[in-house]
Amino acid sequence: MTRIIQLSDPHIVPEGTLCYGVVDTGKALQQAVATINRNLPLWGKVDMVIVTGDITDFGTAEEYARFRSIMADLALPVRVVPGNHDLRENMRTAFQDQDWMPESGGINWSAEFSDFGLICLDTLVEGHHHGELQPDALAFLSDTLKNLGSKPVVVGMHHPPFNTGIIPMDINNLRDSAELSKIIESHPAEVRLVCGHVHRSVTRSFGKAIGLIAPGTSHTVTIDQRVENPHTLSLEPGAFMMHEWRDDGIVSHIIAGNYSDERHPFTTPV
Template sequence: MNRHFLIAQISDLHIKAGGRRSYGVVDTLGALRRVITRLNALEPRPDIVLITGDLVDFGTAEEYGTLREALLELLMPFYLVPGNHDDCEQLRQAFADHYYLPKRGRLHWTVETHPVRLIGLDSTIAGQHSGLLEPEQLEWLQTRLSEKPTRPTLVMLHHPPFPSGIGHMDRLGLVGAEALERVISRHDQVERVLCGHLHRPIQKRFGGTVACVCPGTSHQVVLDLRDEAPSRFTLEPAGYLLHMWDPTHGLVTHQAVMGEYPGPYPFFDGDELID
């Protein structure tokens, strides 16, 4: 019997070193450890994990050391793209054994060893929180997608290529999003564009496919769609995405939330619906 290929996506880990809390409040390392424990215990277990940026909080070597130690507890391969809180050179050094990461230049990459092809994009601007895809980066993506037009593909980057309505986050958005959409629209093998940054689960039709934003592993951005909404976070339940690939039916995406809740409870008693 054919088994689904299961892909977990986590994002915006914001790991700090020395047990420090992000913004003085959030135990991001503890939150990551809880997510790792959950992913390792899932049945079926995910085949791979994709991590869509903001891996650490301030891009220091110490933070990446803490991150690496935690991620090595995963029982499956994991793949990284940087976010605006990351330092690409420190990331590259900390994960020098990750064969897919280039030794120099932008952290763009492809992975060909799974049923779904993976393409990672580096949307960061050093020292800034907004994102950018320059013409040469988009040309690189166009070339990669043209190489294998029938191969189902996931494209991942940190910054979502669309406005969310959360004003303070949209002001830190992606320059080059329209050009990215033009590239994606030429390639119908792209099953998803996977992103982070917004700390909320959000989906949008994009370039003939679906762009999915993953919730944060710890804190979430407040869902406030007023134009004047301040920049704030909340300790709503953390979450992750599970993308289930089936060659017959395509890609199905589920959102899961962290936490312990009552249940599960049965719907039926024998053959009868419980009244």
């Protein structure tokens, strides 16, 4: 059974500092890694961990080095795509020892497993918060889908191509998503679209695909849907997602980033 874990928006900052002055993002990521390690015996084999953008807060070499140091405790293959807080060339340098990292251009890559394919796309527009899919990313998606034939696929990226009602995020989501939808519609099998950016769990249809936004590993974007939304973060518990093949489709789970190992039977004490 194919199974992948999706982390998103860790926003790693230099050790000893807090993101936005309030969030210990490094500790939150460490807790998520520890949670995964503890629970692998319960879940079974995990084929890969993907991180859908905003690996760091400022895209510095120091932040990428700290991210890799934390993730080194996870004995699973890890791949990333950039978000709007990342810097593409600094990310490329930080992962230059990885064979999946492209030598130039957008950080687009794919992997094929027994039950479904995985395609991750670069939506970063450096200097801006919104996302775009460049022609090379759209061509990569189209070509890879053709190569996968009738195999189901998970498509991962940072910016969601749909609105959530949180206005400051919606104005900075993926722009010009019509071509993405057209390419996905052409695929003959199931497509699961997994994103980040909003730091909270959101589900919506996107054409034939089920679109999912993963929660962040630490803080969330406040679910404030007023027009005058001041755009704030909330210190809600971090979480991540697991996507797996079950029976004849892709099943997606939300898992708390840190929780007790206690297990209690569903019985009433006599």
